[in-house]
Amino acid sequence: MFIITVILSAAAMSGNMQDTDEIDRAILSILSREGRVPMKSLAGRIGLSRSTTTERVSRLERKGIIRGYRADIGQLDEGQIHAFLLLTLKRTPSIGVLDRLAGFSAVRKVSSVSGQLDLVVEVEVGSINALNELRNEVATLDNVEDLTTAIVLRRDIERS
């Protein structure tokens, strides 16, 4: 097999398409910080035309590399209580539950995990009452089989 070297108009570097190349990473880097930036200015920053940039972004979306765009919600009213909700689902791919979870502003992070658990949900609320309400709402979501709540008493180690 020959070495596939593509010199693109002296601007882009070599790249076999396939997955994410240098340009895609630049796009992801920008969009992960400025999710609402217009395609036109994104294009300008990475040095491609608007239509090409749009096409690349759509491809990243289709491929699932960009799963969506989220507004980054700050504290609604000074949340202090952190907790983990450990969820077991009845059926495991559950888009519905994720959508609902994303709707709670208290939800900070959701991870799909292997093992008996299915989701680790990190939440931040302003009061124990709010936590209880959230807990009840999450527990009664369709497809949620089991829910364990663990309130963070102390943050012992936090890096990076």
Add this chain to the structure above:
Amino acid sequence: MFIITVILSAAAMSGNMQDTDEIDRAILSILSREGRVPMKSLAGRIGLSRSTTTERVSRLERKGIIRGYRADIGQLDEGQIHAFLLLTLKRTPSIGVLDRLAGFSAVRKVSSVSGQLDLVVEVEVGSINALNELRNEVATLDNVEDLTTAIVLRRDIERS
């Protein structure tokens, strides 16, 4: 101070402005899931005009309640495995365990929690083998009663 009551054209209910009212919460709920939705369609969904909706969103941004917009990236840095180690201790508190955990460079975050669990440990390793070794080392630490490992398959939500 008097109660500021705003009756909005028979559509919205009462609400004191000040912070976030019912409508703002609707906006946040939608934007937290669809960060790139056009203002026009956002407006349509919450039942206000485009300009009013835009003004509300800008206010949320100015107030810092919306911190920004992020593209939700799937796998960004490949090769890194994230996992939660859910620890139950024989006796709590246990300074010894925390010291030992801090000694592992793979340990990213440790939270003391209430409930049946005692510690939620977030780790980041380069391979499944590394995770297994780490798991074994942690499990055999003095004072560790039980250890559940949950590998993060996918990061579904991550804010801030």
Add this chain to the structure above:
DNA sequence: CGCCGCAACCGGCATAATGCCGGATGCATG
């Protein structure tokens, strides 16, 4: 009690961004 200011709302118009094409280019392949 009428007037003013304010906050929240709406609609409209010029400008900017988007969606959707067709067409060019470079490269591997038969």
Add this chain to the structure above:
DNA sequence: CATGCATCCGGCATTATGCCGGTTGCGGCG
């Protein structure tokens, strides 16, 4: 050297945005 393919660009009709003035309901004040 013709064909297919991936990538890129530009242009035009459509849509969204930024910015403005105008309306409405209500508390404050003379």
